[in-house]
Every structure is written in structure tokens, then in C-alpha cells.
Amino acid sequence: MNDREEIAQAFAASGYIADGELATAISLMQLLKRPLLLEGEAGVGKTEVAKALAAAHATELIRLQCYEGLDQSSALYEWNYQRQLLAIQAHRGGDADAIEDQIFSEKYLLERPLLAAIRRDKPPVLLIDEIDRADDEFEAFLLELLSDFQVSIPELGTISATTIPHVILTSNGTRELSDALRRLAVAADRAHGRKHPQGGAAQGPGRCGDAGLGRGAGRARCARPA
Numbered sequence: 654m655n656d657r658e659e660i661a662q663a664f665a666a667s668g669y670i671a672d673g674e675l676a677t678a679i680s681l682m683q684l685l686k687r688p689l690l691l692e693g694e695a696g697v698g699k700t701e702v703a704k705a706l707a708a709a710h711a712t713e714l715i716r717l718q719c720y721e722g723l724d725q726s727s728a729l730y731e732w733n734y735q736r737q738l739l740a741i742q743a744h745r746g747g748d749a750d751a752i753e754d755q756i757f758s759e760k761y762l763l764e765r766p767l768l769a770a771i772r773r774d775k776p777p778v779l780l781i782d783e784i785d786r787a788d789d790e791f792e793a794f795l796l797e798l799l800s801d802f803q804v805s806i807p808e809l810g811t812i813s814a815t816t817i818p819h820v821i822l823t824s825n826g827t828r829e830l831s832d833a834l835r836r837l838a839v840a841a842d843r844a845h846g847r848k849h850p851q852g853g854a855a856q857g858p859g860r861c862g863d864a865g866l867g868r869g870a871g872r873a874r875c876a877r878p879a
Contacts, residue, residue: 667705667708671705679706685839689821689839690834692824692840700782714780715769715770723788724791728795729768730762733761736761771804771813785827792834796831
């Protein structure tokens with residue numbers, strides 16, 4: 654689904670009307686396998702693009718909500734400490750190295766959104782919502798992940814992506830994003846929008862009103878690689 658007309662039709666079928674420029678941005682995003690960056694004020698329909706894209710691909714939507722203080726462990730993975738403690742108690746007196754190897758295995762790993770997104774057999778849509786609310790350190794980590802699509806877990810080694818997710822980043826403009834992130838992403842401005850009239854073209858109820866559909870609303874651009 655790389656042709657912009659096909660994209661527009663697929664979005665319309667899920668209740669979202671994508672203008673030509675947004676459809677072009679999504680086409681570039683999929684062709685280049687880069688993230689799509691949607692910027693604009695809250696309420697103009699940025700999140701709805703991710704929902705429509707997931708519906709168009711009939712795939713899972715995985716959402717990471719960013720906030721001040723978000724760290725890698727909250728976004729990537731955690732260990733199931735309760736199960737680890739129970740396992741240690743159950744094997745009390747056993748070989749310490751064997752117990753350690755067991756409790757730091759896949760069985761005790763809790764996937765968070767970023768790790769889950771790169772381990773699906775079918776590429777999901779990964780929505781990284783309000784990236785501008787996260788700090789610079791997390792953005793730098795995210796940039797590395799989105800460039801290589803692999804992560805390092807000290808106890809398990811390097812985990813490479815099973816499939817490359819369709820990544821959508823949103824920003825409300827509360828702070829400036831780094832130039833490096835902007836160079837990586839295909840960008841579309843969703844700063845303008847209008848409600849789809851009730852009883853209009855039969856694209857389905859609900860989300861069309863939030864889509865951000867004004868003429869020229871999706872000025873797509875693809876920055877040159879660094």
C-alpha cells in the first residue's frame with residue numbers, strides 16, 4: 654500500500670479522510686521505512702492517523718505515551734521481579750549461576766511498547782505520542798532505536814527487529830525536537846483541520862471530525878539524510 658490514492662481509499666474505508674499531502678507523506682514513510690512525524694496542536698487528529706493506518710493494514714496499534722521523566726526501562730522492557738523472587742525462593746540452596754541464568758531469561762521479561770513493536774511477526778503501527786514531552790536523553794535513545802531497529806539487553810544480548818514497524822511520532826510543539834530526529838522522519842504538519850460534515854460522504858462516523866482535513870493541512874516533506 655504505497656500508492657497515495659490507494660492509501661487515501663484505505664483511510665476513507667476506516668472513517669478517516671486523508672488529503673493528498675498526508676497520503677503522500679504516508680507513502681514516503683512506507684517506501685523509505687522511516688518514521689512519520691505529525692506536528693500540530695492537540696485535537697487536530699494526529700493520533701487518529703495512527704489508528705487509521707493500523708486499520709488500513711489490519712494490524713496492531715502499539716502506543717507509547719510520552720511524558721516528562723519517561724525512561725528507557727518504562728518504554729522498552731522490565732523484568733518481572735515478583736516472578737523472579739518466587740523462582741529464587743523455589744530454588745533456594747541450588748546452584749546460584751543456574752538460578753541467575755533462569756531468572757534473567759525470556760520467561761521473566763516484560764515487554765514494553767518499543768520492544769513489543771520490533772518483535773511482532775506482522776509489522777504493527779507504533780505510535781509514539783507527544784514525543785515533545787519526553788526529555789532530550791530519551792529522544793536520543795529513541796533516535797538510535799529508530800535508526801537501527803535493534804536494542805541491547807545486558808542479560809540477553811542484542812535483539813534485532815523481527816519486522817520493521819510503521820512508526821508515527823506526534824508532537825504538540827511544547828519544545829523543539831532535535832535536528833537529528835527531524836532529518837530521520839518524514840514530516841507532515843497537522844496544524845489545521847475542519848470537521849467532516851455530518852451526513853456527508855459515507856466514510857463512516859466518528860473519526861472524520863477529528864482528522865485535520867483542511868486544504869493544505871498536510872504539508873509533507875522528507876528531509877535529506879544527514
